[in-house]
Amino acid sequence: MNYTKILGTGSYLPERVMLNSELEAMVDTSDEWIQARTGIKERHIAREDETTCDMCEQAALNAIQAADIDPSEIDLIVLATSTPDLIYPSTACLLQARLGVSNTCAAFDVQAACSGFVYAFSIAEKFIQSGSVKKALVVGADANSKILDWTDRGTCVLFGDGAGAIILEASDEPGVYATRLHADGSHAHLLQVPSGVSKPTGDPFIRMSGNEVFKFAVNAMGSIVDETLQECGLSKSDIDWLVPHQANQRIIKATARKLGVTMDKVILTVAEHGNTSGGSIPLALDTGIRDGRIKRGDKLFLEAVGSGFTWGSIVLKY
């Protein structure tokens, strides 16, 4: 059996930073409310002409450089996004061409909203485990600002834009210890962008029942801790870092409590990034690795919950 290791990580955030104070001028909210309820202070917003693929390209180039590989070595591209540049081709195919490796590997998108990166990573890991892929590029990115209703205070204060990427490689030793994926489509109405292609309702913005999503997220993230550790035979004390999806600091604190880690063992980027959906975990991972907190050999617990509902986790040794 082949294990999967992270060879390198990269990320990208748009240049423009939007502070909570700017939102105060747009909707009936306050910096104090946003920080107290979510932990968010600011978020990055893509330029009007800046696309998800533009952000993915920068993050991917960063990860390729960190992994010290040539793009031609990549056997597979899996890209998690809910805000693709086009309906088709996939953003993964657009990215493949940008990287100059057209026709050298399979490339496809995964749509699992805020759990997208955990889904994409798990899929790539299965390809590596089976022996059919040696090196995979996994990218998570979203341009949430393009699907926000800037008059809806229940959503527009929560989200941001950004991308993260990792290069995975087959290895003789762990690697990834466990991946868990879940979905429960019966909750679709609680967090959705109602408009689509075959069902164009005319409402192309994120709609959310915040409080119900919050309660589901806290429960799902709590139960996935036990389930994942049980699967890989590790205990809570084995985990060095929690690298969570960055939606809300209160959800993250509840998960950290459940995992028995103090907040100084959590990579927290929600204050500066807001919720970047597919980009959130790889952005946090890259932040923790580049600032030297996450070191080779550390055991990481990654977890996310998103629209669907979808949720999942990964335990790995960096």
Ligand code: COA
């Ligand atoms: N500024 C000020 N007040 C706001 C507000 C804002 N931006 N957004 C909502 N409110 C108000 C509500 O209208 C409500 O007012 P009311 O009591 O007069 O009706 C009050 O704040 C409380 O709303 P509620 O939704 O119960 O607050 P909450 O404590 O649940 O916090 C969220 C709201 C959105 C921060 C929280 O529910 C949350 O984070 N949910 C999960 C979101 C998430 O993670 N989504 C992505 C999942 S991947």
